[in-house]
Amino acid sequence: MNKQRRKPGGRFSPPFPLKQVLSGRVGSTYFELMIKFIIVITLMATVLSFLSIFTVYLNLNHMCGRIVRVIELDGQISDNVYDVFFRLKEQTGLSPTMTIEDVTYCDGQQRIQLRETFTVRLKYNHSFTVFSPSSSPPLQIGIPMEVRITGMSEKYWKLLE
Amino acid sequence: MNRALTILKSKHGDGLIFVFIIVFVIFTLTAMVIEYYRMDTMYQQIDYVLRRGMDSSVEYAMLDEYRRDRYAKMDSALAQEKLYEYLYESVKLDRNLNKYSDEGQWVYTLEIESLTATDDPPRLFLKGYLKTRSIFSFLTGEVRLPFTLTSANARIDEGGSP
Numbered sequence: 001m002n003k004q005r006r007k008p009g010g011r012f013s014p015p016f017p018l019k020q021v022l023s024g025r026v027g028s029t030y031f032e033l034m035i036k037f038i039i040v041i042t043l044m045a046t047v048l049s050f051l052s053i054f055t056v057y058l059n060l061n062h063m064c065g066r067i068v069r070v071i072e073l074d075g076q077i078s079d080n081v082y083d084v085f086f087r088l089k090e091q092t093g094l095s096p097t098m099t100i101e102d103v104t105y106c107d108g109q110q111r112i113q114l115r116e117t118f119t120v121r122l123k124y125n126h127s128f129t130v131f132s133p134s135s136s137p138p139l140q141i142g143i144p145m146e147v148r149i150t151g152m153s154e155k156y157w158k159l160l161e
Numbered sequence: 162m163n164r165a166l167t168i169l170k171s172k173h174g175d176g177l178i179f180v181f182i183i184v185f186v187i188f189t190l191t192a193m194v195i196e197y198y199r200m201d202t203m204y205q206q207i208d209y210v211l212r213r214g215m216d217s218s219v220e221y222a223m224l225d226e227y228r229r230d231r232y233a234k235m236d237s238a239l240a241q242e243k244l245y246e247y248l249y250e251s252v253k254l255d256r257n258l259n260k261y262s263d264e265g266q267w268v269y270t271l272e273i274e275s276l277t278a279t280d281d282p283p284r285l286f287l288k289g290y291l292k293t294r295s296i297f298s299f300l301t302g303e304v305r306l307p308f309t310l311t312s313a314n315a316r317i318d319e320g321g322s323p
Binding site for chain 2: 115
């Protein structure tokens with residue numbers, strides 16, 4: 001019985017030489033399962049990392065909408081607008097640049113008359129990390145993002161005659 | 162008849178039909194989700210635009226001379242007029258409150274059921290429906306989404322420029 005177990009391929013048989021292993025046609029689905037699992041995990045990680053781009057864009061869109069709403073309610077480009085902008089930058093971790101365009105001020109103090117429109121533009125360059133090896137700096141791609149939202153002042157400014 | 166019975170009783174099958182059914186279900190579900198999201202976004206946007214118009218109409222129609230006496234009063238007729246002016250000029254609706262895209266395609270219609278304004282307290286109340294079309298209109302007909310909006314101004318301190 002022991003002799004039978006010790007013969008090649010038996011329970012206590014010594015490992016096959018490498019040449020025999022490579023040319024052998026005996027296989028196991030276990031290895032196939034492992035490879036498939038690794039591929040699936042890699043694919044999932046890739047898809048999830050791409051989702052971060054959309055999250056950043058949504059955050060940028062949200063920021064722009066909030067700033068537009070503040071200007072609409074204030075009816076002017078006040079310190080309050082920049083305060084909200086900086087707080088949103090802190091909360092989201094993004095650092096976009098803000099420009100206010102297509103706007104007509106009703107006096108020299110950056111006031112926007114009731115029902116006058118304006119556009120807030122946020123620009124941001126998102127660095128998407130493709131691969132980060134431990135021995136060298138990470139490989140990154142810069143993705144330029146831009147959001148433009150038009151708003152309308154809801155404040156009536158009574159101007160001096 | 163015999164042939165139909167034979168097909169119905171037959172235990173032989175084809176996987177292709179099953180694949181077709183699954184693909185059809187997946188496509189239908191995807192279309193439903195996308196359409197729901199599109200309509201919800203449109204509804205939110207119109208709601209926002211209407212709110213903005215109502216707020217600005219109330220703001221414009223406030224009678225400032227009453228504020229000096231710490232009293233809030235509004236010219237309700239002017240507020241209603243300003244709201245319609247906003248709908249025609251800013252939202253770019255036609256006289257029947259239809260909205261068309263830049264390509265001239267009909268997008269939606271506002272059906273105003275009631276528009277009431279009160280001088281004191283200054284308040285504008287709008288109730289109506291948003292009539293639009295979906296890709297499932299051939300099944301359900303045109304979609305009517307209700308909206309009820311209120312805008313009030315209770316500020317009694319003097320605003321605007323000093």
